[in-house]
Amino acid sequence: MAGLLGARVLSDFFEEVIVLERDPAPDGPEARKGVPQGRHAHGLLDAGLQVLESLFPGLVKEMYAEGGERMDMGRDAAWHTAGSWKPRYVSGIELILCTRTWLEWKVRGRVGALRQVKLRQGCSVDGLLLDEARTRVTGVKVRSPEGEETLTADLVVDTGGRGSRAPNWLEALGFGRPEEEKVGLQLAYTSRFFEPPAHYKGDWKMMAVFPRAPEEWRGGFIAKVEGGRWLVTLHGYFGDYPPTTDEGFLEFARALPKPDLWEAIRDARPLSEAVMHKVPSSRLLHYERMERFPEGFVLLGDSVCALNPVYGQGMTVCSLSARLLGEVVARQAQSSPGSILGLSRDFQNKLARLLGIPWRMGTTMDLKYPQAEGQRYPGLGLLHWGFGTLIDFTSVNTLACRQFYEVMHMRRGMEALMRPDLLAAFAAYGLKSLFVPFPQRANVHSLPQAPAQASEGA
Numbered sequence: 001m002a003g004l005l006g007a008r009v010l011s012d013f014f015e016e017v018i019v020l021e022r023d024p025a026p027d028g029p030e031a032r033k034g035v036p037q038g039r040h041a042h043g044l045l046d047a048g049l050q051v052l053e054s055l056f057p058g059l060v061k062e063m064y065a066e067g068g069e070r071m072d073m074g075r076d077a078a079w080h081t082a083g084s085w086k087p088r089y090v091s092g093i094e095l096i097l098c099t100r101t102w103l104e105w106k107v108r109g110r111v112g113a114l115r116q117v118k119l120r121q122g123c124s125v126d127g128l129l130l131d132e133a134r135t136r137v138t139g140v141k142v143r144s145p146e147g148e149e150t151l152t153a154d155l156v157v158d159t160g161g162r163g164s165r166a167p168n169w170l171e172a173l174g175f176g177r178p179e180e181e182k183v184g185l186q187l188a189y190t191s192r193f194f195e196p197p198a199h200y201k202g203d204w205k206m207m208a209v210f211p212r213a214p215e216e217w218r219g220g221f222i223a224k225v226e227g228g229r230w231l232v233t234l235h236g237y238f239g240d241y242p243p244t245t246d247e248g249f250l251e252f253a254r255a256l257p258k259p260d261l262w263e264a265i266r267d268a269r270p271l272s273e274a275v276m277h278k279v280p281s282s283r284l285l286h287y288e289r290m291e292r293f294p295e296g297f298v299l300l301g302d303s304v305c306a307l308n309p310v311y312g313q314g315m316t317v318c319s320l321s322a323r324l325l326g327e328v329v330a331r332q333a334q335s336s337p338g339s340i341l342g343l344s345r346d347f348q349n350k351l352a353r354l355l356g357i358p359w360r361m362g363t364t365m366d367l368k369y370p371q372a373e374g375q376r377y378p379g380l381g382l383l384h385w386g387f388g389t390l391i392d393f394t395s396v397n398t399l400a401c402r403q404f405y406e407v408m409h410m411r412r413g414m415e416a417l418m419r420p421d422l423l424a425a426f427a428a429y430g431l432k433s434l435f436v437p438f439p440q441r442a443n444v445h446s447l448p449q450a451p452a453q454a455s456e457g458a
């Protein structure tokens, strides 16, 4: 996703953009070796959807017309998290529900049609080329069934995902390695397609039942996806992996914090085998902190920051990062036409700021589990209390829920939560939380109904 979206923005500035992909060209929207996560539920959040539409006008509409589900986060999500259901209301925050493979297929179609872009499949990048002064990347080494070759370029963009070998390449070239932040999760996803049972009446398009940390660590989603199917994904942390057997899958679903997901799928007909994907950790590489960093080289996507997938932000971060790359290149083209000197540092610095919020939000929540391996810092306990109380508060206060969704969907920064009216209500709720135990405070034990008509929340 980062490679395709990056190519799209660079096509506005460069005469030729070559995308080098190790996997052979797919025949259709199928799962492939290089993106094993593609078989599992993937939501594209509101901010990502907006970037997609701005880069490929008409694409989102086309996808809705062809079977992608248009979803309002407040109205159409049945979301149980941290011990209570979220309010149901029309939020104006939109998501597309579809498979990752189909989304990527549609984006690849649009990118491949661009005159400036050449998609080369079956080409593995094996290393970077440097200029004589050893300060600037001038191209890449490529291996393909036809043999080995070198390609020169004004700008090289690494979007190799979690498996990117850029740290090794930079180290071998004498630049050192980037600092790494990591939170060990021992998480696994197991997913399976189902045909929804004919008799089942749900007023949602996505159901998610998430655990309350630290005492629960199993979760699951059902997403309505193209072809009228349900894609059901279960997840478990710290080695408690959802089984791939028929009975094991259902038993795991039954043991989720709420029975609603199991009740929905127990009579559903499986349409595929269940498949598992393991995610040992989330990881952030600080390229922006490297003392020496080559010109002519940038990185984005999971090769820089691979988030905990449960929060569904990875592709949205890719979209925002690609847009940022376009902005940085545009500014450079204006201030220093024909030169890319300084662009690499500028981009990695700005990218680090963009990544800060999703990384901190996700890892703060994950470190609430004592089993999560990662660096704990002074004040984390207070953050956990504040964050946990905020999540509880969003279950009982629609305005808090709306502002929280704005941040979660990366439409706005944390300032969205700093409204004086919200802070006053939150302070009162927080005070109460010191005396009243959680279940009585949350008071949302059964799934609220979707609003009958399009009414905006408070």
Ligand SMILES: Cc1cc2nc3c(=O)[nH]c(=O)nc-3n(C[C@H](O)[C@H](O)[C@H](O)COP(=O)(O)OP(=O)(O)OC[C@H]3O[C@@H](n4cnc5c(N)ncnc54)[C@H](O)[C@@H]3O)c2cc1C
Binding pocket: 001, 002, 003, 020, 021, 022, 023, 033, 034, 035, 037, 040, 041, 042, 043, 044, 045, 123, 124, 125, 126, 159, 160, 161, 162, 163, 164, 189, 277, 279, 300, 301, 302, 303, 309, 310, 311, 312, 313, 314, 315, 316, 317, 318
């Ligand atoms: C189980 C799971 C569920 C997820 N759910 C969501 C979700 O709901 N919403 C969301 O937004 N995100 C989700 N994500 C995250 C999302 O998948 C990633 O953030 C996103 O795919 C990152 O895109 P990328 O282009 O950086 O990397 P990838 O999509 O991993 O692509 C990397 C590409 O580089 C190629 N490649 C690698 N090395 C080389 C090389 N040396 N030469 C040539 N090609 C190479 C690979 O073949 C691959 O095509 C999930 C992740 C996982 C693991």
